[in-house]
Every structure is written in C-alpha cells, then in structure tokens.
Amino acid sequence: MSAAMDTESTYSGYSHYSGHSKKAHRQGRDRHKSPRSKDGSRSEKSVTIQTPPAEPLLGNDASRVEEGQDDNWGETTTAITGTSEHSISQEDIARISKDLEDSVGLDCKRYLGLTVAAVLGLLVFLTPIAFILLPQILWRDDLEPCGTVCEGLFISVAFKLIILLIGTWALFFRQPKADIPRVFVFRALLLVLIFLFVFSYWLFYGVRILDSKDTNYQGIVQYAVSLVDALLFIHYLAIVLLELRQLQPMFTVKVVRSTDGESRYYSLGHLSIQRAALVVLENYYRDFTVYNPALLTASKSRAAKHMAGLKVYNVDGPGNNASGQSRAMIAAAARRRDSSHNELYYEEADHERRVKKRRARLVVAVEEAFTHIKRLQAEEQQKAPGEMMDPREAAQAIFPSMARALQKYLRTTRQQQYHSMESILQHLSFCITNNMTPKAFLERYLNPGPTLQYDRDRWFSKQWTLVSEEAVTSGLQDGVVFVLKCLDFSLVVNVKKIPFIKLSEEFIDPKSHKFVLRLQSETSV
C-alpha cells in the first residue's frame, strides 16, 4: 500500500491548516516509529527489548530465598515483567534469543523456587506415610498387633492424602501469570506455618517414638492421622486466606490512563497493593482501548504554539531572573487574545466530518464487496459451476475492492499502524468462514478496541513498574494512590472504600395503598 498522503476537498479554510499539521505529525510519527518496529510487514522485526532493568526488581534477596521454599510453587515472586509466560510463537524466537542473556538470572531463580517448593511439598506429603511405615521397617517384631482399627485408619489416611493431593493440585498448581515485586505475605505465612508444623511433628516423632521405640502401633497410626487432618485444615486456611478473603468487594478503584484520561472503575476486595496492581493490569488489557501515540500529537502541538512567539527581553539590566521571566511569559500568554480555541473547534468539527464521510464510503465498499461472495452448500459443491475457493482465496479476491476505502479510513483515524494487510486478509477470511456480515467484519476497524485485540508489537505496554508510597505488600486502604508505569504512559490508580451502607427496612401493608381524588369544587351561592 502506498504511503502517499490523501487529498480531500476542503470544507473550510481551517482544513488546509489541519492538513498541514497532519503532514508534520506524520513525519514526526515516522521518525519516532522507526526505532520501535516497522509498519505492516512481518518479515523482519526490530526488537522491543524486554530487558528488566535493575531498578524494578524491588524484591530483596532474603525474601526471594524464603519464597523459594514456598509450598505454592506455582506463583513465586521476582520483578514485574507483565504477561510473559504464555506460548511462544515463531516470531518471538528472535526476541527471546536476545532476551535470554538478560533474563537468565530471573528464570534461574524462578525454577529454583519451583523445584525447592516441589521438593518441600513432596516431603510434607510423604511425612504421614513415613510415620506409618518407619516402625514397621525398624522394629516390626516389637509392635503390638493392631487389627481392624489400624486398617480403618490406614484407609482414612490414604483417602485423606488423596483428597489433600487433589486439593493442592487444584489450588496451587497453576501457571504463573505474573511476577510481582515483593513476597506474597499470606503465602509466606502459610509456608512458615506448614514448615513449623511439620517440623514440630517430626521432632516429637523422633524423640518420643523413634528413640524410645514405642510399641503401641495404633497410637503411632493415630498420630499420623492427626497430622493429615491438620494438613487438611491448613489447606482450608490457605483457601480462605488466598482465595476467599478477597472475593467480597470492599474498595472501588479508579484507574486513569495518564495520556488521554481514559478511566475505568473496578471493585476489589481486601488485597495487597501488588495484587491489586495485578488485577488492574489484567483488566487493563481487556477494558482500555489500545494506546495510540498518534492521537496525542495534536494537543502537544497546540500547547507548543501557545507559548511560542513570545520572547522575553530584559530591559532593566543584566541578571538572569529565570522565574521572573517565565512568570512574565505566562502572564503575557494568558493576556494575549489568541484564538486557539477557535482552531480546535473547527479542526475537530472538520475531522469528524471527514471521518464520517470516509466511514460511509468504507461501509458501502465493504457491503458491496461482500455481495460478490456466496457460500456453496454441500450439494452444490459436487456440481461446482465455477472454480471453488477456500476462505483465504475468497478473501484475497474481494479484498482489492475495499482496500482503498479501508486504508483511507484507517489513516484518518490514525489506526493504520495497528492493521497490516496480512492481518486484514486474515480477519476477512475468518469473517467469511464464520458467515459474518460486513458490519461484523468492520467492527474491528471502526473503533479502537482493547489492547488484547492487537498484535503484541503494538501494545506499547509490556513491562510495568509499580510506584507506590506505601509498601506494596500492605493492604489497600481508603485514599491510597499508586501508579503503574510503563515506558510510554502510566496508569494512576486511586482507591476508595465502598461506603458503609445502612439499610433499614420498612414494611408496607399491601392494603394500605389508598387514594383520594383531588377536589376542586366550585359552588355558586
């Protein structure tokens, strides 16, 4: 597709001016774009480095080591690197090879944590079995015969262990979806609890049973059963602390994007600041429209023009009074009767008109293009009249008739770098396959969608830093503000408590609904 600038009939004198500024914007954008990635073609990629800089690794080493022994090894903690652990596609291989030397330290720690936690989990799981088996192995002949009671206890131990295994698998064995800066307080707490608990059981066992070679086997088995019961209760505690407690909404969180003011509200329960940040980021990718730097240049140029053209001359003598100069400039700029609001109004009205016109052309072109295609039913496929095409070929056949209109529309709304020709063709064949109408095909292009809809290269937001005045492991409170920064923009998060609601009841007897007519009689006397 050509990169030539489009010409358009001018409606007012201002459109010439705005066309002028658009050219300047586009040049600026192109210059700005090249270090990031190329427009459209997927054959060659320049890399957006995901180097985790040293600063955002906000965790300290001690906490990392302790965290390595986490029973919940699925979610260990280091620094934030955004959504990272998903499937690797072909295009990412190049990027990964460059990242590997940078992030080797991180992955090592993560896998170390995973293995240590797995080992500890296995140990804890095998402890009851060891308690039961060790007397049999070591002093079998001295043991009292146990009979049915013991067998019943064996069965209960077995099933409780199975239940514990299934519960642990369901709760903790999950793909890590994020790295967070500091240790997860509740997980550390649980870990410490489990460790102390099992340690004290082993201590007691070693001293009282192994050393003295206790012969009461039933007592030993019951001891093992009590351990398994206590493990199940700790598992219950883990569910309550890690999963259930934050379900009830206690806070309303307002998230504002710093560049264009787009804002959303979310409801959260009792979470630490870092977990709340995770929730906000997960929702960001779904709810916020994609960050488009091309849309921001207009306001910057306006602001620049406002102060331009004013120069300060120091008449009274030497001496560089900087603050006085800037104040004088601000005052002069405020007093100057400028008509930039006029420009803004006409520019916006003009832009809207242009967008609507191009949109109308686009819709008509796409509708017309879709009429050229007809789906062949199964019976008709045998007696093929012309050549049969699969969806991809059909898409390629009708694409040229709508390509120009679509390209013009994307340029006007400044979305052209988000959609390459290949992606448009893919989407078109997808829509044709699924019997979508032209309007359904266009839904993706008419309005900017959430970030997840677009190619990862265009996200501008993969590495996040949590900036907070409070400790990130402290819980949410009313009035807490923290910022999630990425390279180009930041999300400012403001926490408000849901107010305490006083709800009282009022009983209305169904028979109490009575009415009178409004009287206004007039009597002559």
Add this chain to the structure above:
Amino acid sequence: RLLPVVTTPSCLLFSFQQRIEIHKLRQGDNLILGFSIGGGIDQDPTQNPFSEDKTDKGIYVTRVTEGGPAEVAGLQIGDKIMQVNGWDMTMVTHDQARKRLTKRNEEVVRLLVTRQSLQKAVQQSMMS
C-alpha cells in the same frame, strides 16, 4: 364600607381586611348571593388560582355574577372570605362554607374579606 379597616392584634401584624354586606336577592324559592366559592379544608389548595400561598385552604371567591348582589356590594373575584356573619371561614370544609352562606332565614350576610390588591394599595398610601 369601602374604607379598609386595619386591625392590629397583639402581635403587631397588619392584616388588610374589608367588611362587605350583601343583601340576598330572592329568585323564586331561593335566596342567591351572586358569586361562587372555591376552596376548603377538604379540597386541594394547589389548584386555587387566587391564593398567594398554595397551602392556603381558605374559601375564595372564584366568580362574581354581573349585576348580582355581591358585585353591587363590592365583592371582587379572588377575595378570601375570612368570616361570614361572625362565623370563621378559614378552617371549614367546602360544604360547611356553602351552608353558612346559604342559610334560608338570613337575608343579609356580612363578610370579612381580604384581598391582595387591597394590601398593596394600603402599603402604597402608607409610604407616600
């Protein structure tokens, strides 16, 4: 009869009232006064076009027939009737008001009315 009477109760409130004496006219078997009333404590005060305060449930004159005894006596449309022959009319139902005005054995009714324009006229004369 046309002179306004300024009554000053103990709390120094000025209320501008007028006494009007109407002689009933005999028409066949009935004695008529020649005006219509609206209002009353059982009526809806917000529909009263003549009252200043829309919660006022008093009795108001809504129509005065031309040439009737009321017009001759000086009753005007929009007057609020405060008393009829000494009976209070500010807290009565519509029907009670009608009955007090149409007693068969009375030929003359003496009304105590108040009127907004009257208030303004006296205020102007006091200021000048």
